[in-house]
Amino acid sequence: MPMITIEKVSKWYNPQFQVLKNCTTAVEKGEVVVVCGPSGSGKSTLIKTVNALEPVQAGTIMVDGLNVTTMKKDLPKLRSRVGMVFQHFELFPHLKIVENLCLGQTIVLGRSEDAAKAKAMKMLERVGLTAHAQKYPGQLSGGQQQRVAIARALVMDPICMLFDEPTSALDPEMINEVLDVMVELAKEGMTMMVVTHEMGFAKKVANRVIFMDAGEIVEDAQKEDFFGHPRSDRAQQFLSKILSH
Amino acid sequence: MFSNFDYDVIWRSLPYLFQQGMAFTLTLTAIATVFGLILGTLIAMMRLSSSAVLSGFAVSYVNLMRSLPLVLVIFLFYFLMPYVGQWIIRSDQPVQVGAYASTIVTFTLFEAAYFSEIMRAGIQSVPRGQVMAGYAIGLNYREVMRHVVLPQAFRNMLPVIFTQTIVLFQDTSLVYVLSITDFLGAASKVAQRDGRLTEMYLFAALVYFLICFTASFFVKRLQKRISIIR
Amino acid sequence: MRVARVRRVRGRQRVKHWLPLTRLERPSVVRSTLSPQAGRGKKQWPGHCMGFWLGTARGGECVNYNWNWGIFWDQTPDATGTYFGSLMSGLQVTILLALCAWFIAFVMGSLIGIMRTLPARWAVFVGNAYIEMFRNIPLLVQLFIWFFVVPELLPGDLGIWIKQLRNGPFIAAMLGLGFYMSSRVAAQITAGINALPKGQRMAGTAIGLTTWQTYRYILLPLAYRIIFPPLTSEFLNTIKNTAPALTIGVLELTARARSMQEFSFQVFEAFSAAAAIYLVLSAVVTIGMRILEKRLAIPGFNEGK
């Protein structure tokens, strides 16, 4: 059974505007899937539907065998087990780095302060930011903030991770420090769904690539097939645009 | 120009000005702030609720209050309240409501509209991404509000609430139209009794200035201290 | 409120000076008495004699409120027209006062607001002092100072001349309200200019403009557009803030409603009519400003959504 199943999902922001058109795909356990496509094509919306941050009007989404489209009461519990990393980090600016990492552990998972703190420090060490534990998010660089955001997701012991353009708000010299963490995660066998335009990352660690345009999943192929000979014109054009330099 | 300035009239009337006038001004400010904040929070919650009826009511109330001059509202409530009282306690004649009680109710109801807007703006100033991030780590609505939105909103709105309280403090001078002895009312009564308009009004201006200036100085300091680095 | 037959109680009316606020009377719930007031100088200063005592109620005279929406077409006691006409002339005064005060507020506010963004330290200091002064004294006190105090402080003849002006209350209100609002406008202008990217000022200097030219052709056109919405609400505040002018005898809308209430005893008709007029006025201004904002919008800069 796949970790994430997305079946015939459609979503409208208003009656005239359909953002997602009958999207179907699946992510197997341990698989890394990269989602790409032009801006406004619905990538962020699709990935946010996976943990029901965006509701959908039609179709079903299953995570770890649970239907998230109909789930109500257990939604927070499920979300706590699906790690999510946002384009603009979304660290809580009024909390210190270590407090950012402890909040979910204590409130949602019910861990003790000490256990949460120990776990937080372990993850900070892993992303190389132990020295910054007592700082506030606004005192860190973008790359550091994004690594903290990844750590914030990891302390919850997630069964899969969602990334929404984790590097596109970063200055070029900071992109690699974030991608390195992600590559390492992928190598450890984390199930990952990653919206990104970093084709180097996709070539290196992705198993499959999904290409979206205008709310549709236009292409859903193994990495080699997608980069070797994309079937649709739209995917070809897109690739030639972002790989031209 | 100030050669025939009579400082003594100020000196003589100080006890009256402060013990009576300023005491009422401060009482009115304090009561209207506390109850206005409570009522304002309720209105803001109604406004942000998903019920169309509640939010519709809140929007109309706030817009109505904010479109009317306070002086008009003071008059209107002053005349309205005896009849409202009559209706509430089902009496067969209008209830006596003194000018003091009437202004306290008026200011509370009026300021609640302004406070509710401050609260709403504060809550909405927290970016949507923050709410999403809260949900994404598994918090529920209450927890997102309690741990993510309100702490940030509160930092944003606290200085504004204090600033509005300073505005309210100044606005209380409008109770003059009901001939109430607030600070300005007291000054004005002395001014007319002794024919010392210049001295008394300049003195009143000075006192208001010193209080408001000092208060807003501290609000600015507070704002610097609690603002969040983004 | 039910409608019932009531005996109307007529208070003593001073028809000669039927100006508002000589007395405050709630129909038969609260009776008020006039307290003797010393007039100032030769002239009677209307509206300022407001010392009267409240709360000496004489109950049982009247029971219920008597609605009468036809009252607007009755003649006013001074027989110059209907109550409706009286409210309309109040509206005229309100609008005129708001416009005049806004002119002062806009001009002074712009000057002070710009000063606060200049590199010179003294300019910033003067600007800040100006704002603090006008912002930290209640509007009503400022009105009293313009009306009662300033003429006293002017050299003899000028002061007397001013006191005898027929439009004295209006002029004092215009100055008081104008300068009061100018401090708020100034704060907005400063905020607008400071909100512009730093590069804009440098770009102006870089193409060889003087400081004045940079402001005139680059910073101000952008800043005014940014602060258009807050300026609109300051203008609405100016309209609302004309009401306190009734205390120095300006016969604006609220004063007219007050005097209508005083003479007709139709409290709620009078004040709800005034309230409705204020609502319509602010709706009209809001819509008008929105249209103007669209007209002035620069594509891609502040088009809105």
Ligand SMILES: Nc1ncnc2c1ncn2[C@@H]1O[C@H](COP(=O)(O)OP(=O)(O)O)[C@@H](O)[C@H]1O
């Ligand atoms: N809350 C919203 N309301 C209305 N339209 C939205 C909303 N969020 C996104 N959209 C629109 O949906 C489309 C897809 O958005 P998004 O999923 O963010 O695209 P992508 O991430 O691929 O750039 C865009 O056209 C965007 O303008």
Ligand SMILES: [Mg+2]
């Ligand atoms: Mg996106």
